Amino acid sequence: MATLKLEGLRKEYGRTVALEGTDLSLGDGEFFVLLGPSGAGKTTTLKCIAGLEEPTAGRVEIGGRDMTGVEPYHRNVAMAFENYALYPQKSVFDNMSFPLKSKRYAVSGEEARKRVERVAETLNIPHLLQRLPRELSGGQKQRVALGRVLVRPADILLLDEPLSHLDAKLQMEMRAELRSLGDMQGTTSFYVSHDYREALALGDRIGVLHKGKLHQVGTPEKIWHRPADTFVARALGQPEMNLIPGAAVSGAGGRVFRSRDGEIEVPLQGNPEVSEGTEVELGIRPLDLDLADGEPRPDTVEMSGSVYVVERLGRELEVTVTVGEHRIAAITNDAGARPGDRVRLRFPASKLHLFDGESCRRLEQEAGVMDRG
Amino acid sequence: MSATTADDRAPKKVSSGRRALRPYLLTLPALLLTIGILYPFGLGVFYTFFDYSASNPQPGFIGLENYTNMFASSDFWSSALVTFEYAIGTTVIETMLGVAVALLLYRGSLVSGVLEKVLILPLMIAPVIATIMWNLMLQPSIGVVNYLLSPFGLGGIEWTDSPGLALFSMIMIDVWVFTPFVAILALAGMRSLPRDPFEAASVDGAGYWYTFRRLMLPMLWPYILVAVIFRFMDSLKMFDIIYALTQGGPGDSTMVLQVRAYQDAILFTSFSQGLAYMVVLWAIVFGITRILVGVLGRAQARAAGAS
Amino acid sequence: MESTKAPTSNERPGGGLREVAINLLTILYFAFALFPVFWMIIVSLKPSNELFSTYFFFHPTFDSYRTVLGLAGDSGVPFVRFFMNSLVISIGAVLLSLIIGIPAAYAFARFHFRGSKDLLFTILSFRFAPELMVIIPLYVIYQKLGLFDTYIGMIWVMQLVTIPMIVWILRSYFQDLTPELEQSALLDGYTRIQAFMRVAAPLVRPGIAAVALLSFIFAWNNFVFPLILTSSNAQTVTVGSLTFLGGNRPNYNLTAAAALVAAVPPLILALSIQRYLVRGLSFGAVKG
Numbered sequence: 020m021a022t023l024k025l026e027g028l029r030k031e032y033g034r035t036v037a038l039e040g041t042d043l044s045l046g047d048g049e050f051f052v053l054l055g056p057s058g059a060g061k062t063t064t065l066k067c068i069a070g071l072e073e074p075t076a077g078r079v080e081i082g083g084r085d086m087t088g089v090e091p092y093h094r095n096v097a098m099a100f101e102n103y104a105l106y107p108q109k110s111v112f113d114n115m116s117f118p119l120k121s122k123r124y125a126v127s128g129e130e131a132r133k134r135v136e137r138v139a140e141t142l143n144i145p146h147l148l149q150r151l152p153r154e155l156s157g158g159q160k161q162r163v164a165l166g167r168v169l170v171r172p173a174d175i176l177l178l179d180e181p182l183s184h185l186d187a188k189l190q191m192e193m194r195a196e197l198r199s200l201g202d203m204q205g206t207t208s209f210y211v212s213h214d215y216r217e218a219l220a221l222g223d224r225i226g227v228l229h230k231g232k233l234h235q236v237g238t239p240e241k242i243w244h245r246p247a248d249t250f251v252a253r254a255l256g257q258p259e260m261n262l263i264p265g266a267a268v269s270g271a272g273g274r275v276f277r278s279r280d281g282e283i284e285v286p287l288q289g290n291p292e293v294s295e296g297t298e299v300e301l302g303i304r305p306l307d308l309d310l311a312d313g314e315p316r317p318d319t320v321e322m323s324g325s326v327y328v329v330e331r332l333g334r335e336l337e338v339t340v341t342v343g344e345h346r347i348a349a350i351t352n353d354a355g356a357r358p359g360d361r362v363r364l365r366f367p368a369s370k371l372h373l374f375d376g377e378s379c380r381r382l383e384q385e386a387g388v389m390d391r392g
Numbered sequence: 393m394s395a396t397t398a399d400d401r402a403p404k405k406v407s408s409g410r411r412a413l414r415p416y417l418l419t420l421p422a423l424l425l426t427i428g429i430l431y432p433f434g435l436g437v438f439y440t441f442f443d444y445s446a447s448n449p450q451p452g453f454i455g456l457e458n459y460t461n462m463f464a465s466s467d468f469w470s471s472a473l474v475t476f477e478y479a480i481g482t483t484v485i486e487t488m489l490g491v492a493v494a495l496l497l498y499r500g501s502l503v504s505g506v507l508e509k510v511l512i513l514p515l516m517i518a519p520v521i522a523t524i525m526w527n528l529m530l531q532p533s534i535g536v537v538n539y540l541l542s543p544f545g546l547g548g549i550e551w552t553d554s555p556g557l558a559l560f561s562m563i564m565i566d567v568w569v570f571t572p573f574v575a576i577l578a579l580a581g582m583r584s585l586p587r588d589p590f591e592a593a594s595v596d597g598a599g600y601w602y603t604f605r606r607l608m609l610p611m612l613w614p615y616i617l618v619a620v621i622f623r624f625m626d627s628l629k630m631f632d633i634i635y636a637l638t639q640g641g642p643g644d645s646t647m648v649l650q651v652r653a654y655q656d657a658i659l660f661t662s663f664s665q666g667l668a669y670m671v672v673l674w675a676i677v678f679g680i681t682r683i684l685v686g687v688l689g690r691a692q693a694r695a696a697g698a699s
Numbered sequence: 700m701e702s703t704k705a706p707t708s709n710e711r712p713g714g715g716l717r718e719v720a721i722n723l724l725t726i727l728y729f730a731f732a733l734f735p736v737f738w739m740i741i742v743s744l745k746p747s748n749e750l751f752s753t754y755f756f757f758h759p760t761f762d763s764y765r766t767v768l769g770l771a772g773d774s775g776v777p778f779v780r781f782f783m784n785s786l787v788i789s790i791g792a793v794l795l796s797l798i799i800g801i802p803a804a805y806a807f808a809r810f811h812f813r814g815s816k817d818l819l820f821t822i823l824s825f826r827f828a829p830e831l832m833v834i835i836p837l838y839v840i841y842q843k844l845g846l847f848d849t850y851i852g853m854i855w856v857m858q859l860v861t862i863p864m865i866v867w868i869l870r871s872y873f874q875d876l877t878p879e880l881e882q883s884a885l886l887d888g889y890t891r892i893q894a895f896m897r898v899a900a901p902l903v904r905p906g907i908a909a910v911a912l913l914s915f916i917f918a919w920n921n922f923v924f925p926l927i928l929t930s931s932n933a934q935t936v937t938v939g940s941l942t943f944l945g946g947n948r949p950n951y952n953l954t955a956a957a958a959l960v961a962a963v964p965p966l967i968l969a970l971s972i973q974r975y976l977v978r979g980l981s982f983g984a985v986k987g
Contacts, residue, residue: 412812414891415810415812418802418803419803419806419807422818426818429858432833435836436832436833493725496721504725507726510733513732513733513969516920516968516969517965519920519922520920520940524941525735526735527944528954528955529738536754568731580977580985584986614985618984622980625827629830631830635926650829653831657831658835658838658927667835670835673829677828677829681824
């Protein structure tokens, strides 16, 4: 178990910058998830930590020790690859016991057998030990890859999208297993994914990566409730957070948000640190939106529009409403909505997000507001 | 599974400089070998600017005289002509025949299963040996070929002794040896093609030849092109077959460039002169290879986009 | 090469005639391809007195083979010696090429480094270079160095044939290997060399074997190098097979026997590399 620290980690491939000066600190035993779309630089980060790639600048510290120039086999790091990377000509048992035959992690044959069997039990694959990788299903291969990583001691566990090639149902099962495994092992884990649901479910903390830049690091609550910019805001949530461009203007009782087409006006609480006329974007998550009926309630904001399309998502509906020139998505249980209906969308004022129109960064609505998460 | 911390002693470090050195160390022996081969090559080019021969072991510098003499001599041009005739003849015939054979095997028949296994046989026989075989068969009076042709009234053909036919015979031997090369590549290409376009064409009612011309051939192009490049380049420098059959005769009618160089440099020991022939041949081959490889690259890219 | 169903086959009525035609044409080609070998076998089995008298009907005998192989007294041609020379030189050349070529191919496949492209294409250019361009200067150099007509001299020059093949084809095989396998081994505590030996090498072993055999075949079949750079000592079987043809009364049956003996090793080896043929022949340009 050890801490992990990335200082100014930067990686360039020729003229392409894969990672821009990243700083990150993981505590001992922390389960960290790096979230980002493909090409964001997640795998590059993992490879730099593992020592499979040399950073162009910056450094990696494991357990307080500078790892610059240290070969992978000296770093005491374990990694599960996205494509499993199982040795094709070896049986599952041989795959999992392979690390235990290296000089570094060598144990007696008896001890190796015990460990492999124990890990196989934990992962529910003891019956597969004599099979070859080509005879295994995706889920089984993924467990073997995990097993290989767990049989030997490691300071840091690196997991590169291990669940991305599994079907949805299996993904959910494995997610739960991974989390419980993580708790059991207590090894500092660095998990990489493009699926925000995995990130929210697994991570002690989440880092959002985009084009090599870390946009925000925080607990799942913080990332969800207080996204640092529009990218982070849209990265989590399906459908994405609704973003309405507009400006902050003066209005009754303080600042008011007015959308570009003038259709939407929302009073902004408190004293937002934004000057008159600044371009801003208003964000509101579909989950926080509802179809209103009856009287407007206090501390809520309403918008009127007509239903564009309704999609059934199991028990809920995704209703897209046209408000002015905007399409707003809402998740609701109200089964009565039909395309063309005139409806009122309603959301609690506290769930409102505000972002600077140019920098896309989050704007606090109340001065001196405490960090809730 | 208790995880232990990293080594208590500080982990060994490898400087990035040393790491960058690795590929160079791995390729060092190859580099040395390459230099070892380039040396005689460079020496050869060097010699062409002198009048080096066995009778003149202390050669003097004569600049481009070897080349000017060579380009002025009809010997060179007739050699060049024969070389190109040979190369074009063999490549064209082998390509067409090879693709045809591949089609036959691909289409499949009662005999194709068994016969495909021996497709490679002629290719594995050294061209010299093949020439010996055919030489035996083509002997005018006692060779079996004329014997088999005599019922058709074609017996008594002087396969190797008449200038026109000698070249034809050599081309035929080359075709015999190397057609399997084209066929194997084309067959592999055919088998690697995706099914869907063909099924769609079949549903649309496309005929056999139309499908072949418009659909299969364009997709096979990279494979065929590889075969063509290899065959053409190799035919330009063919030595074995010519030497073993007629040594360039009758007269000079089959004196391809490399055989001429052999004659000049080894038999007549005019090293510089023979080398001049080789430099020109090498330049031709080099130039054409560059062009064809470029064409191949584009063809492969196009085929990759189509699939 | 397994047979797959042709996607262009439309089974139409009147297909019977088509079947016949295809079978016929196929047989026609293979008759052309196989007859010379068949004929050579016949000639090699003919006793000398029946060489010119009949074509297909004769009393077969192994005398020619016995003479060629030196089992029936001295034929004047040390053919077995030539055979051994071919063996030594071909095996030696392939071994040297493997030692030099495998690390180079691996480096070309895995690393990008300055000069790699140039070196790679220079090696490829050896495949297409006219041999005499190198042989003629070597003829002079070898005389001076005492390498003329020696095993070492021949093994060295044979690299021109074997190295391009081994480097280019193995590079193609190494490129096929996902780097993750070796990376996984690195993290599991193995050094780079160990990771290569225990993970990468076993996976390309069949490819290495195939390319070694293919290179052996082309080294064995080579004619130009031994023709010029050897005389009696290190002469190979390809050059040696021509010697029976010399003189007033060329010994056709001896020649046939010699030619067949010279052709046998490549033929036997070819049977074992069927699967790797396409990639081997095209130098990795095309995967079978």
